[in-house]
Amino acid sequence: MKKNDSGDFSVFYIEPGDEKATLFPILSGQQKPVVLMLADGARAIQRPDDFTALKHLKRQYNLTLIFVIEHSAQLKQLAIKNGFPVYESMEQLIDAVRGGQAARQRSLNRSNTASLAPEISTRTTRPLPSDQTTGGESAQPVAAPGLPLRPAPVFVPLPQAQNQPHYMSQPSVSAEQKPLLAFDTQATQASNQFTPAPGQLHREVPFAPRISPDLSVQPPPPEPIQPAPPAQARVHTKPVSKLLAFVTIALILGILGSFLVFSRSFTPGIAAKPTPSAPAAVGRVTFTSSGQVNETSSQGIADQVVLDLHGIPNPAANKKYYAWLLADKSQSDPMSIALGALTLTGGKAHLQFAGDNQHSNLLALTSRILITEEDAHVPPISPSLNTQDWRYYGEFSATPIPATGNAKPYSYLDHLRHLLSSDPTLEQMELPGGLNNWLYRNTSKLVEWTGSMRETWENTKDTAFIQRQTLRVLAYLDGTTFLYKDLPAKSPLLVNERLARIGLLDVNGPDQLPPDYMDHVNKHLRGLLQASNPPAGLRQQVTDLTVAMDNIELWLTQVRSDAQKLMKMTPAQMRQPVTLSIINDMIDNANRAFAGQADPSTGQTREGVSWLHDHMQLLATLDLKPISAKMSSDIPQILPNQVNGRVMVPFEVKR
Template identity: 55%
Template sequence: MKKNDSGDFSVLYVEPEDDRVELFPVLAGLKKPVVLLLAEQARIFQRPDDFTTLKHIKRQYELTIVFVISHSGQIAQLAAKNGFPVYQSMDQLAHAVSSGQLVRQRALTRPTVPLDTARATPTIPTRPLPPQPMQVQQQQFPYQQQSPLVETQRQPQQLLSEVQRPQPQPQPLQAPSQAPQQPPLVAATPPKPRSRRLPAIITVITVALILAVVGSFLIFSHSFQSTALEASAPADVGHLSFISSGQVNENTSQGIADQVVLDVHSLPTPRAGKKYYAWLLGDKNQNDPTSIALGALNVTAGNAHLMYAGDAQHSNLLLTTSRVLVTEEDATVTPLSPSMDMQSWRYYGEFSSTPIKAADNVKNYSYLDHLRHLLASDPTLNEMELPGGLNNWLYRNTSKIVEWSGSMRETWEDTKDSAFIRRQTMRVLAYLDGTTFLYKDLPPKSPLLVNERLARVGLLEVNGPNQEPPSYMAHIDHHLRGLLQADDSSTALRKQMSDLTSSMSDINAWLAQVRVDARQIVNMSDAQLKQPPTLTLINDMIANSNHAFAGQLDPSTNQMRQGVIWLHDHMQSLATLELKEVKPNASGVIPQILPGKVSPRAFYRIGLKDDGTPEIR
């Protein structure tokens, strides 16, 4: 991701490898109107759920967000449908701003960071985009310039360093229904020449990097020599990640972990007449083994990237598979299943299904079990008809609390409708407490205003550490800590878990404060609900529910305290399989790979007896 903050807009160039985990925290720290410039094949904003989250961030941080999309009519349609202005190029956006066609988007409250009133036309750093026709009807973009502009082609190194535009005299922003004011045309200021010190700086940096690489190599060599006798584990050559399309509903686990992305590097060129093929495999202990063909790998400069979009039903792949295999097989006839000849096996990885040895692991859960409870299917939730795993329901129910809290302020300010305020607050409490414990906070015989099934499990622990059913927060914490108990959990995994549990602590505190405010509101009389202190409580509920969902920038440290959006995506990233090279002997090696480091005992050699039958050595 590249960022240019030099003008009146913060321009973010979203590259193909960027994802929502990286982008959304950056947005939360911005103060200026934001231009999201999407590169071709950018994988973010491919699903409606991304725009739902973006709308929450826009409201919480009172941002103006504009898209520049030159390559995808489908993404442009999604953006426009969700109320975001869309332009085909930076030149079109600049023309719209200078002509007064672009107006600040409405937020929940009056924006606290207005456009620079000293300059009517904000300066926008622009970048090259090839002129491509948009496959979207014009009326879907009410803020887009009606006549296409011819864009000058520039070089890639000028990506986010475009010239600043001189400013005309100030004039108020125009509403869409008003006739735009046309400012006088102005000439662009030529770019500043590059500093002559730049080559010297690059030279210094290059020398420093070389020294760092050499030093790292010496350290690594010493470390490798000291451990070579202990283990001869093959190096990671890539990974496969389970991702979600977001095509979810309340009644199935579909749309969660229903796609996979495979990246492999350092691949040798396949032998003549051969191709690499990737496969998802079922659990090792399955009586009827599952295999899903992901497709052939196209190798370019030793690297291969493959995305498997899943089936038409968006089936949860993590429910039925836990291993990945890459084979080298006949290029002329696509195989229907992986070869049984292990000489053709090249790369392999799996989630451990071995029960974790821990005193409190009374149910003999494995790493794979904990992962599936979080991301695919949890037995406790299944009994309550809540499929899809814990992560999905935490995200969904927290977003509903944001929605119900956010709807109260405008109603209170406009009509003082005490009955509506009370109903929305009762809905918030239902999701925080769960139906089993809701009536600790509501008057007797209060109606249940939400779907009873969807509120069976609360977000918060409100009846002590052993409450049944456990809250989403406590239940997720249990399984995250279970993953850490795996024998081969790596240092990187432990750091990731530390970040996740820290986020959980912040989310729990924010939601607990929402509950404190909600309990005060439901105990007020109608007359009290119409008094100014009620608005203070509502504002506090909105702020804390937004923090719990989208996070908060800590002003004392300038660090982001992460919310459910970040937690949801990082828990999803735990479903990543590391691939190791299969180093064959006469008949091959099958690595039994656990997440993290690999021990010598993790390999079984397959050989042949004198009579030709296989044996494990």
């Protein structure tokens, strides 16, 4: 294993003999974005399980991981399916960074222009950048005259300390070594030498970065600022007098208003009583997914639970805390699922419930959680019937949210289940598992189909294969109901009809039925915000998810546009070089839609479906609060002979 850590990246060259047990501990301690270059035959990252483990490592340590894979199309697909940005060469990665630098400069120019003329720049823009040429194969390399386009990376072998594991050693980099990539992230405004007419914004100058011999992108030197001519003094007479009179009147009215407010607040019997604050949350429970999904059920989605509590007093002598998932309030059968006993350490408790061997969707079965304090020696099989034993409680709101027009009113719980468990429209079409699941699955298929087109075209020019893969892509983008818009008459359907019944994009207007996945997901995300008491932080969560949805929709729309172009070509036209450019663009945009688009110089990513899928599941989070007398009356009473305690067989991990 070799490493270059002297630039803005930590670049690892993974050699065939390197072991995963050595690599992963080193990655966990990295502070910079990490570039992983895989040599041909590198066994440390080779199997699907290796990429899954890297995905968990990325989340756990908040890492930025980028792959450079030159030799294996299979490894590229595995990396993309797990949400990692992939480049075919270091040159392509450098080009993407340089393109991102130019895009940020253009954005800076626009923001500075708006600050110079705020009364003109009033249009609200989406947070999605407009530059679509950064990254991927379509990015054009930028190099200063006389510099090589393909620099040779400088790697430093990781040192091996005596009697010390490889991963415990610290890399040492010589001060004389040149950095592999050293990107100057300081943005400098480009300026023009002209005077704008009154009411006119100054025009924008394209950013042309200069490349130094160490490959760092240097900003252009700032233009000298010309001092503004001194303004001529003006003598104010009557307008000043009018202004002073106006200010005096405003002050008098303000003093009178303050007197009335304070006099009312200090008058006995008039002062408002302080509103009692709601009890603070002492923890939360999150429904997570194992990913053990299939196409015929909702299993493997929201099938696990993670519970964390803090500031909890120790239970009474011979007592323990027990956690229970409860069914909806509206159900006549108060089913409960035992999560287990809690172990306190310093007032904190952590419990992870791995679900059952069937990976049952817990969010479809339950919507509430209860913590009880009961006998420590005889574990209960269902929650105590005595409300005096209840300690903490949380629930997803099942109160219908008023809807406008003829729309059906849904509750917060309904919106959540449509996204993560079961949507009625999808159920009618035999698509169980919720919207988030199918958006993820169908977008990943686009990556598979588009990714197989380039090699076939380059090797055999098999236009029939290119056309078949394009037909499959359009079937998932349009849905079988509207596929006729893009395909010739009597075209064969080359995908499973059931799985393509709903399209990813809106291709028939805002009233499209059935609604496409993108619009349908957005509808329920907006619905969550309309609840009367949404959870803390929900608005920011939904905002982040919506921004990602905008990115994904833009990329998928471009994939559809390229597919339409290919379908209009004859076999002879499809053999022309322009076809490869279209295929490359399809591959780039499909990969971006699924995995996002990374800016390696900043570590920032415009998120795709992979990120959206994982973070949408975090919406299924409940706050737990101490049970008060009022809250006890809101929890349905558990009466004798009405308890259906469900003991789930814990999921056993096969070793």
